[in-house]
Amino acid sequence: MASYIIKRIGWIIFNLLILSLITFILIKNVPGSFLELQILIGQAGTTATGLTIAEAEKVKGVETEMMKRWGETVPLWKQYLTFIKGLVTLDMGPSFRWPTQTIEEIIAKTFPVSFTIAILAVTIAVFIGIPLGVLAALKQNSWIDYLVSALVMIVSAIPNYVMAVFVIFLFSFWIPILPTYGWGQPKNYILPVLAMSFGPIGSIAGYMRTSLLDTLKQDYIRTAWAKGGTERHVIFGHAMKNSLIPLVTILGPMISQLILGTVFVESMFGVPGMGQYFSQAAGSRDYPLMMAQTVIFGLILMIMNLIVDIIYFFLDPRIRLSGKES
Amino acid sequence: MKNKNRVGRSYWSNIWRKFKRNKLAILGLIFVFVLVFLGIFAPWLAPYPYDEVHYEAVWTPPCKEFLAGTDQLGRAIFSRLLYSLRNAIIVGFGAQAFIVFIGLAVGLIAGFYGGRTDNILMRIVDIVYSFPSYLLNIILVLVLGRGYFSIFVAIAATGWAGMARLVRGQTLSVKSREFVEAARASGASNGRIMFRYILPNTIGPIIYAIFSGIPGVMLVESGLSLIGLGVRPPMPSWGLMISEGTGQFLYNPYMLLAPAGMLVLTILSFNFVAFGLRDAISARE
Numbered sequence: 001m002a003s004y005i006i007k008r009i010g011w012i013i014f015n016l017l018i019l020s021l022i023t024f025i026l027i028k029n030v031p032g033s034f035l036e037l038q039i040l041i042g043q044a045g046t047t048a049t050g051l052t053i054a055e056a057e058k059v060k061g062v063e064t065e066m067m068k069r070w071g072e073t074v075p076l077w078k079q080y081l082t083f084i085k086g087l088v089t090l091d092m093g094p095s096f097r098w099p100t101q102t103i104e105e106i107i108a109k110t111f112p113v114s115f116t117i118a119i120l121a122v123t124i125a126v127f128i129g130i131p132l133g134v135l136a137a138l139k140q141n142s143w144i145d146y147l148v149s150a151l152v153m154i155v156s157a158i159p160n161y162v163m164a165v166f167v168i169f170l171f172s173f174w175i176p177i178l179p180t181y182g183w184g185q186p187k188n189y190i191l192p193v194l195a196m197s198f199g200p201i202g203s204i205a206g207y208m209r210t211s212l213l214d215t216l217k218q219d220y221i222r223t224a225w226a227k228g229g230t231e232r233h234v235i236f237g238h239a240m241k242n243s244l245i246p247l248v249t250i251l252g253p254m255i256s257q258l259i260l261g262t263v264f265v266e267s268m269f270g271v272p273g274m275g276q277y278f279s280q281a282a283g284s285r286d287y288p289l290m291m292a293q294t295v296i297f298g299l300i301l302m303i304m305n306l307i308v309d310i311i312y313f314f315l316d317p318r319i320r321l322s323g324k325e326s
Numbered sequence: 327m328k329n330k331n332r333v334g335r336s337y338w339s340n341i342w343r344k345f346k347r348n349k350l351a352i353l354g355l356i357f358v359f360v361l362v363f364l365g366i367f368a369p370w371l372a373p374y375p376y377d378e379v380h381y382e383a384v385w386t387p388p389c390k391e392f393l394a395g396t397d398q399l400g401r402a403i404f405s406r407l408l409y410s411l412r413n414a415i416i417v418g419f420g421a422q423a424f425i426v427f428i429g430l431a432v433g434l435i436a437g438f439y440g441g442r443t444d445n446i447l448m449r450i451v452d453i454v455y456s457f458p459s460y461l462l463n464i465i466l467v468l469v470l471g472r473g474y475f476s477i478f479v480a481i482a483a484t485g486w487a488g489m490a491r492l493v494r495g496q497t498l499s500v501k502s503r504e505f506v507e508a509a510r511a512s513g514a515s516n517g518r519i520m521f522r523y524i525l526p527n528t529i530g531p532i533i534y535a536i537f538s539g540i541p542g543v544m545l546v547e548s549g550l551s552l553i554g555l556g557v558r559p560p561m562p563s564w565g566l567m568i569s570e571g572t573g574q575f576l577y578n579p580y581m582l583l584a585p586a587g588m589l590v591l592t593i594l595s596f597n598f599v600a601f602g603l604r605d606a607i608s609a610r611e
Contacts, residue, residue, distance in 0.1 A: 015453050023465065030468045153601075157593035159545055161552060162586045165572050173576065256458075263460075264552050268572070279553045282464050290465065297458040305456065 005310070012302045019298045020087070020291070024080050027287050069093050070288060083291060097286040106277060106289065107296060111259075114266070114273035118258035120193045122251060125200030130247075132201070133208025138235070140213065148205055155202030161264040164195035168268075181270045192269045196262055200254055207250060211243040218242075245315050252308035256301045341530070344606035351602020357595035364408060365415040372405035377560040385578050394584045397570060403581065406562040407588050413556075413563050414592060417477055417547040418540040424482030425489050425543075426536055432486070433493025434520050438501060448494065451487045459484035463546060467555045474557065481546055485539070492535050496528035503527075530607040538600035541593040548589060564589045 068074075069082050086092035092103035101109075136148035171178045171191060178191055215221065216239055224234045263275035274293065281289040345351055364371060373393070374380075380400035388395045394403040436447040463480045470476030500506065501524065509523050550556045551565030559566065564585045571582030 011452075012456075015456050018453055019457055023462075026462075026465050026469050030465070031471075153594060153597055154590070157541070157590045157597060158586075159548065159589070161549075161572075162568060162582075162589070165575055165582060165586075169575060257460075264549070264569075278461065278464075282468060283554070290461075294458060294461045294465065297461060298456065301458055302456050 001313070005306070008306050008309075012299070012306065015302060016295060016298055017084075020084060020295045021080070023291050023294045024083060027291055028076065028079075030285065030287070032285055065094055066096070066099075083288075087292065087295060092292050093288060095281070095286055095289045097281055097284045097289065103289050103292045107274070107292065110272060110274045110277050111296075113271060114259045114262075114275060117189065117193055117196065117262070117271065117273065118255050120189065121197040121258055122200055122255050124193065124197040125204050125254075126251075128197075129201045129204030130208050130244075132205040134212055134240070136205065136209045137212035137216070145209075148209065152202045152206040152209075155198050156206070158198065160196050160199055160262060161268065163198050164192070164265045164268050167191055167195045183270060183272055188269075188271075192262075192265055192271050195265050195269075196258055200258070203250065203254070204247065207247055208243070211246045212239060215239045215243040245312070248311050248315060249308055252304040253301075256297075256304045259297070259300060337530075341603075341606045345602050348602040348605060350598045351606075354595045354598025354602065357591070358599055361411060361592055361595060362415055365412040368408040368412040372402075372408045374402040374405045376405045376409040376562055377401065378405075385574075387578070388580055395578070395580045397567075397581055398574070401560075403567075403584050406567060407584055410562045410564045410567060410585065411588060411592065413561065414544045414547060414589075416474060417481075417557075418544045418596075420474060421478045421481040421485070421543045421547075422536060422540050424478050425485045425539065426532075428482060428486035429489025430493055430525075430532075432490040433495075434497055434525065436490070437494040437497025438516070438520055438524065444494075447490075451490050451494075454484065454487040455491075457484055460546075460549070463550065464553075464555060467550060472555060472558045477547060477550070477556070480550075481543055485543070489532075489535060489539070493528065493532060496531055497524055500524050500527045534600060534603045534607055537596065537603055541596040541600075544589075544593065544596075 069086075070079060074082075083092075086103075090104050095101055095103050095106055098106065132148050132151070136145040139145050168180050168191065171194075172180045178187060180191065182188055221234060221239055224238050229237075259274060262273070263279045265271070266273045266276040267279065274297070278290065278293050280286075281293065378401060380386075380396060380402070382400070383392065383396050384398060384400040386392050386396045386400070392402050392404065394407060397403055397406070432447055432451065436444045436451075462484050466480035466483055467476060470479060506519060506523050509519050514522070547556055548563065548565035548568070551563035552569050554566075556563045556565055567585035568582060568589070571578075571585060574581045
């Protein structure tokens with residue numbers, strides 16, 4: 001087990017190196033630069049960096065810091081090494097778009113927000129999705145089953161940014177009890193979490209239904225019935241436990257997808273999370289922040305996958321982990 | 327006598343027979359045909375050009391003249407819906423074609439040759455699979471610009487890994503069957519074995535994967551255009567229309583409901599067909 005984990009961590013580092021290299025090469029080839037944008041904005045009448053004078057005082061050293069790292073005279077390989085070194089030593093320098101903040105500060109600030117929302121959404125989805133799926137599987141081909149299956153299909157076809165609008169309409173205008181905007185209070189979490197949990201509810205219910213139906217057809221379940229097991233004993237003692245295993249595999253990717261795949265929901269509700277910062281960074285050509293976020297998100301994704309595989313190992317003793325993935 | 331019935335029941339007619347029994351799948355298939363038809367002939371079917379502004383009729387609710395109303399510039403939403411559908415279909419099929427092409431090539435070669443080739447190719451697949459695809463899509467569109475081709479490439483660059491894994495698995499399961507051995511014994515070349523013997527026998531799950539992938543690609547495109555990185559305006563896209571309609575939801579709800587409804591309807595139709603295919607293919611034995 002330990003050697004397996006070490007091997008996997010080795011591969012994660014290797015994959016991250018490749019990801020960082022690809023990201024670096026791609027981003028260095030994006031047309032347009034932050035400086036050009038600032039000049040355009042400057043012509044439109046604001047200060048060149050878009051800061052107030054007090055802020056500009058505070059970040060006097062920032063410009064030289066940026067030039068030292070990403071200036072045009074610095075050779076590309078050196079920029080790449082700076083980037084990698086920054087990632088490893090957690091010293092990634094100032095962001096272009098938010099020069100008063102360093103990149104590691106931005107990530108340290110946004111990641112917990114996105115992570116909390118993702119975890120909450122998945123938790124809700126698990127608590128609603130699993131019972132729905134179980135109900136549908138136990139009453140296969142009844143109206144409950146059809147209702148759940150229809151729900152699964154419809155929900156999986158509605159993107160979360162459309163769901164967000166309906167949730168806002170429902171709980172902020174029709175029944176005005178929740179705020180649509182603002183951040184800091186627990187109640188600000190409710191709407192975004194709700195909007196993001198519908199999709200996962202659908203997929204978890206769908207997976208649970210298929211998985212439980214599969215398990216119920218197994219020989220050992222028939223044996224358990226034949227031995228006179230009660231419904232509670234057979235279904236919850238034998239079938240449920242085994243049909244939950246495939247579900248674990250989709251939870252990891254689901255959480256990591258929710259952490260960043262929610263760019264629009266975050267900007268709709270004004271959530272200061274990773275997704276919103278990424279889309280704004282992309283819009284203002286804030287390359288250092290984009291590169292750092294891509295690699296760090298890659299890291300989150302790979303760690304999630306590793307955790308899933310380890311949990312899988314403990315849940316299903318039939319699985320033998322070799323040093324290789326898949 | 328019994329066998330007589332089975333004559334002429336090929337692989338495809340078997341799948342089609344199972345597929346036909348699924349009413350939802352048939353309904354989905356009809357919708358897909360209608361939607362593809364509407365998308366292809368959008369330029370002829372649209373009552374107004376998608377970028378024609380009617381200043382005298384800004385924010386008109388749905389009426390006889392404008393079937394789905396007009397937007398903030400007085401453009402006919404119905405026409406824009408048709409063109410968005412066209413875009414979604416072009417991107418859905420186009421990007422999926424790229425994905426299938428790369429996935430088939432890598433998966434077949436890795437599965438067929440095995441050994442070191444397999445190890446290296448699958449290592450690449452694992453790496454691509456572990457990438458944050460949505461972020462790379464955004465960066466790739468920034469690099470390549472906002473045309474159809476660059477959106478195809480951006481989506482396919484991260485999307486092919488899953489397809490390659492599937493094809494490899496299928497190839498492995500077919501490779502050791504007798505008819506492949508027979509083909510080899512009769513002197514068929516590697517290329518011939520791959521394309522004439524292995525590929526046709528792995529096609530079922532691949533067709534399902536192709537169909538179930540299309541709605542995902544459409545959602546990615548809509549998500550990209552939502553943050554301003556889809557096809558170039560004034561060419562409409564569902565994502566763009568949804569983002570325009572979001573701000574107007576309280577005053578002109580049709581501006582959101584029309585594109586969102588069309589998007590959901592399209593995704594659902596493709597999903598129904600995909601589910602039907604899955605059941606028909608997996609239940610064929």
